Amino acid sequence: MDKFILHEEPVSANCYKIRLTAALLGIPLQRRIYSILKGETRTAEFLETVSSFGRVPVLQIGDSTFLPESNAACFYLAEAAASTATAASASSSSSSSSPPQATTSLIPKDALQRAEMLRWMFFEQNQHEVNIATLRFWVHVIGGQNLDGSRRAQIVGKIAAGEQALDCMEDHLAKSHHGWFVGDTISLADICLFAYTHIAGDAGFDLSRWPSILKWCDQVKQVQGYIPMS
Amino acid sequence: MDKFILHEEPVSANCYKIRLTAALLGIPLQRRIYSILKGETRTAEFLETVSSFGRVPVLQIGDSTFLPESNAACFYLAEAAASTATAASASSSSSSSSPPQATTSLIPKDALQRAEMLRWMFFEQNQHEVNIATLRFWVHVIGGQNLDGSRRAQIVGKIAAGEQALDCMEDHLAKSHHGWFVGDTISLADICLFAYTHIAGDAGFDLSRWPSILKWCDQVKQVQGYIPMS
Numbered sequence: 001m002d003k004f005i006l007h008e009e010p011v012s013a014n015c016y017k018i019r020l021t022a023a024l025l026g027i028p029l030q031r032r033i034y035s036i037l038k039g040e041t042r043t044a045e046f047l048e049t050v051s052s053f054g055r056v057p058v059l060q061i062g063d064s065t066f067l068p069e070s071n072a073a074c075f076y077l078a079e080a081a082a083s084t085a086t087a088a089s090a091s092s093s094s095s096s097s098s099p100p101q102a103t104t105s106l107i108p109k110d111a112l113q114r115a116e117m118l119r120w121m122f123f124e125q126n127q128h129e130v131n132i133a134t135l136r137f138w139v140h141v142i143g144g145q146n147l148d149g150s151r152r153a154q155i156v157g158k159i160a161a162g163e164q165a166l167d168c169m170e171d172h173l174a175k176s177h178h179g180w181f182v183g184d185t186i187s188l189a190d191i192c193l194f195a196y197t198h199i200a201g202d203a204g205f206d207l208s209r210w211p212s213i214l215k216w217c218d219q220v221k222q223v224q225g226y227i228p229m230s
Numbered sequence: 231m232d233k234f235i236l237h238e239e240p241v242s243a244n245c246y247k248i249r250l251t252a253a254l255l256g257i258p259l260q261r262r263i264y265s266i267l268k269g270e271t272r273t274a275e276f277l278e279t280v281s282s283f284g285r286v287p288v289l290q291i292g293d294s295t296f297l298p299e300s301n302a303a304c305f306y307l308a309e310a311a312a313s314t315a316t317a318a319s320a321s322s323s324s325s326s327s328s329p330p331q332a333t334t335s336l337i338p339k340d341a342l343q344r345a346e347m348l349r350w351m352f353f354e355q356n357q358h359e360v361n362i363a364t365l366r367f368w369v370h371v372i373g374g375q376n377l378d379g380s381r382r383a384q385i386v387g388k389i390a391a392g393e394q395a396l397d398c399m400e401d402h403l404a405k406s407h408h409g410w411f412v413g414d415t416i417s418l419a420d421i422c423l424f425a426y427t428h429i430a431g432d433a434g435f436d437l438s439r440w441p442s443i444l445k446w447c448d449q450v451k452q453v454q455g456y457i458p459m460s
Contacts, residue, residue: 053398065342069349069356076345083341111313112295115306118348119299125356126299153383168283 001084004077005030005060007050009041011141013133013195014070015057016229020191021074021106024225025081037141070195071121074188078106106188116182120189123168124196131162133196136203162203166210169193173212179219186223194220199229231314234307235260235290237280239271241371243363243425244300245287246459250421251304251336253457255311267371300425301351304418308336336418346412350419353398354426361392363426366433392433396440399423403442409449416453424450429459 004022006029008015022029034040034056042054051058051068058066059073067073082105108114135158138147147155173179181189198217200207207214220226234252236259238245252259264270264286272284281288281298288296289303297303312335338344365388368377403409411419428447430437437444450456 052401061342067342067345067349069352071352072345072349075348076341079341079344111306111309112291112297114309115297115302118305119297119302122299122301122352122355125352126360130356130360150383150387153380154387157380157384171282 001027001080002062003030004028005032006073007032007034007056007058007060007066009034009036009056010230011036012056013199013229014129017070017192017195018057018059018073018077020195020227021077021188023227024106024186024191024223025077026225027077027081071125071188071192074192075107075121078188081105082107106186106191108183108187110183113183113187117187117189120181121192123165124189124192127161127168128165128193129196131158131165132200132203132205134158135162136196136199139204140202159204162200162205166197166200166205166207166213169197170210170212173216176212179212179216186220190216190220195229231257231310232292233260234258235262236303237262237264237286237288237290237296239264239266239286240460241266241367242286243429243459244359247300247422247425248287248289248303248307250425250457251307251418254336254416254421254453254455255307256455257307257311301355301418301422304422305337305351308418311335312337336416336421338413338417340413343413343417347417347419350411351422353395354419354422357391357398358395358423359426361388361395362430362433362435364388365392366426366429369434370432389434392430392435396427396430396435396437396443399427400440400442403446406442409442409446416450420446420450425459 004027006015006018006022008018008031010033019029019031034046036056040046041050041056047054050060050066053068055068057070057073058068059076060066061076067076085105108117135155138144138151138155172181178184180186181193194217197207197213198220207217221228234257236245236248236252238248238261240263249259249261251257264276266286270276271281271286277284280290280296283298285298287300287303288298289306290296291306297306315335338347365385368374368381368385402411408414410416411423424447427437427443428450437447451458
């Protein structure tokens with residue numbers, strides 16, 4: 001498997017998603033830390049070598065491939081682990097050597113479940129992250145007193161939209177037989193939604209209003225290989 | 231292959247994405263039309279049978295499976311077409327009958343290209359759709375004079391963020407050897423980004439500022455099987 005380097009900012013749960021995915025899959029990940037507030041993702045060197053968009057996370061694959069977008073990076077790591085496990089299994093069965101170590105598969109094999117996993121990952125980027133993660137960044141990282149008028153004007157709308165996203169998750173989890181978003185085990189849908197949900201309190205959301213979400217958060221934390229955000 | 235019904239609103243380019251994907255793949259799609267402005271996606275019947283979230287598009291697969299999120303629905307259709315083509319090809323080679331009809335493959339076979347395709351699809355939902363599609367809905371569908379204060383306060387920020395998303399696309403396409411987002415042919419990344427980009431003029435964006443995007447739009451329209459939005 002290629003060497004992976006995560007270019008990241010520790011306060012970002014988009015970055016944490018990738019570390020959590022790698023940890024559950026047992027994939028080693030080197031880290032390069034940047035401070036967003038200090039502008040370290042906007043330097044000429046970063047823009048030229050890591051990403052011309054000036055954002056993290058970026059997953060570096062080998063020496064010269066750079067993949068932005070957290071959920072795409074999680075997908076790539078999960079496919080890489082699955083493909084390595086398949087190759088190891090084939091090699092093991094032909095050579096009769098010891099069986100490969102168990103690898104958690106984070107992408108369902110069933111096509112419909114795979115699409116349902118992606119459905120929640122797109123929901124996360126379109127209706128959850130843009131509200132809950134943005135609010136958290138504004139009030140928890142930048143600080144409410146430092147916000148300009150344009151951002152202040154958006155707070156009420158983002159709180160309402162964030163609550164609506166949490167309501168959708170609660171509704172789905174309450175009906176889920178196994179307490180996961182798709183099927184009977186953890187998938188990338190859970191990891192990507194967990195990232196900003198479990199710290200939604202930083203953005204002012206009181207998770208005790210959503211009991212199925214709280215239970216699901218505890219379930220994620222019990223998965224073998226789980227690492228906390230910090 | 232299952233029977234597909236698209237529950238949709240014709241003014242939504244999120245819905246159009248799915249129709250364009252199905253058209254390029256040669257997949258028949260029945261349509262059920264709803265008016266968002268008349269509240270037809272919020273009726274008790276819709277919430278109970280189609281989606282408790284009260285949104286379109288929803289792709290109905292067979293009689294009882296309902297898949298929300300436009301990009302996930304495109305992914306499901308493209309995987310279904312690829313799997314049908316593989317089965318037809320295997321059956322054809324074993325029976326030596328005539329070869330199957332060509333099916334456009336919209337998901338790259340290479341794992342890195344597949345992740346890069348998803349990278350642009352997540353970008354679309356997180357940085358493009360939330361700005362350009364939302365602005366278009368506000369000024370073109372609802373009408374600028376009908377917006378409340380909270381929405382009006384967000385317009386300047388959404389114009390800036392929409393321009394930034396178009397700059398990212400322009401930068402990438404200008405460097406692309408084949409004029410596509412990933413690899414040397416059209417993929418779901420192009421379809422999903424095309425949907426709201428080619429009508430960004432409705433939201434007030436003058437696409438002549440982004441020449442590589444204009445050229446790419448023309449290239450999409452030349453693909454065999456292309457259908458216009460309306």
